[in-house]
Amino acid sequence: MSKHPTVRAGRGGGVANILILGGTDEARRLAAALAGRDGTHVVSSLAGRVRDPRLPVGEVHEGGFGGPGGLATWLVERGIDTVVDATHPFAARMTASAVEATARTGLPLLILRRPGWQAGPGDDWRRVPSLEAAAALLPSLGERVFLTTGRRSLPVFAGLDDHWFLARSVDPPEPPMPRRTEVLLSRGPFTVEGETALMRTHRTDVLVTKDSGGEMTTAKLRAARELGLPVVVVDRPPAPAGVPAVGDVPAALAWLDGAAVPGGTGGTGGTGGRGHAG
Ligand code: NAP
Numbered sequence: 001m002s003k004h005p006t007v008r009a010g011r012g013g014g015v016a017n018i019l020i021l022g023g024t025d026e027a028r029r030l031a032a033a034l035a036g037r038d039g040t041h042v043v044s045s046l047a048g049r050v051r052d053p054r055l056p057v058g059e060v061h062e063g064g065f066g067g068p069g070g071l072a073t074w075l076v077e078r079g080i081d082t083v084v085d086a087t088h089p090f091a092a093r094m095t096a097s098a099v100e101a102t103a104r105t106g107l108p109l110l111i112l113r114r115p116g117w118q119a120g121p122g123d124d125w126r127r128v129p130s131l132e133a134a135a136a137l138l139p140s141l142g143e144r145v146f147l148t149t150g151r152r153s154l155p156v157f158a159g160l161d162d163h164w165f166l167a168r169s170v171d172p173p174e175p176p177m178p179r180r181t182e183v184l185l186s187r188g189p190f191t192v193e194g195e196t197a198l199m200r201t202h203r204t205d206v207l208v209t210k211d212s213g214g215e216m217t218t219a220k221l222r223a224a225r226e227l228g229l230p231v232v233v234v235d236r237p238p239a240p241a242g243v244p245a246v247g248d249v250p251a252a253l254a255w256l257d258g259a260a261v262p263g264g265t266g267g268t269g270g271t272g273g274r275g276h277a278g
Contacts, residue, residue: 018034020086043059075105089114089116109244111245112251116211124228125230134232135157137232146206148217165178168185189217190220199223207231208234209233
């Protein structure tokens with residue numbers, strides 16, 4: 001459902017019509033940076049699952065497109081020239097859908113994906129390939145778990161009846177979830193002091209996180225380091241091959257202005273017309 005009237009773009013000349021697949025801080029910042037530009041119209045899309053989402057400036061499309069076919073149709077109907085996939089690094093289905101839909105329609109696609117986190121001195125991180133692997137590792141690490149992998153990940157940990165979980169999420173999780181779970185509804189950014197106090201108060205033995213990257217949720221990692229706690233870090237799904245990708249908003253703006261980036265052959269000048277190898 002669009003909240004604003006549709007703006008059609010004239011290909012190769014008129015308004016450059018950019019779709020930002022969003023739900024991240026980077027997506028909001030990119031929309032804000034493009035908002036004041038002459039000759040550019042931006043529509044940002046959100047999955048529509050968070051009850052009270054942080055909204056980007058400008059036009060917002062809420063809800064899925066109906067898979068790659070639905071997205072391809074939507075892109076054509078809306079006269080979109082360029083797609084920027086600025087979804088969360090773990091939103092793999094949406095990214096795959098964007099790759100397929102832009103390949104079908106011949107539209108340029110840029111992936112804006114913040115870099116992952118790197119362990120530093122004093123960190124005790126255990127990298128695992130999946131949430132299931134994180135659950136399998138927990139019995140060797142401790143009983144009291146601070147779980148920050150999102151409300152939809154709780155079913156994966158549901159069988160761990162010997163553990164106690166502090167599960168933090170923006171919206172309430174739905175069952176199944178571990179038998180001994182305390183839910184903490186909260187949205188970042190968080191401070192190191194706050195995270196340290198939280199982990200101390202709940203006497204947590206281990207932190208579980210996705211490798212989301214970015215600054216907004218790093219405080220828990222620093223707090224775990226200071227408390228000497230192990231951290232189970234779930235690796236990201238791989239980025240699609242052959243698609244131009246950048247790690248921050250300035251680089252995305254440069255690509256839109258025509259700069260070359262890894263995985264692609266340069267920007268669109270804002271008017272599109274260039275496909276990709278996805
Ligand atoms: P996902 O599993 O990759 O996507 C599932 C489906 O939700 C997609 O196939 C698509 O439906 C719809 N969808 C997802 N992102 C959308 C977007 N930005 N605009 C319109 N439709 C979207 O995604 P997810 O992991 O559930 O994440 C959903 C949203 O939350 C994303 O926008 C992501 O940026 C944000 N987010 C995710 C995480 C995370 O850990 N996964 C964390 C923070 C924020 P159709 O197939 O019908 O098009």
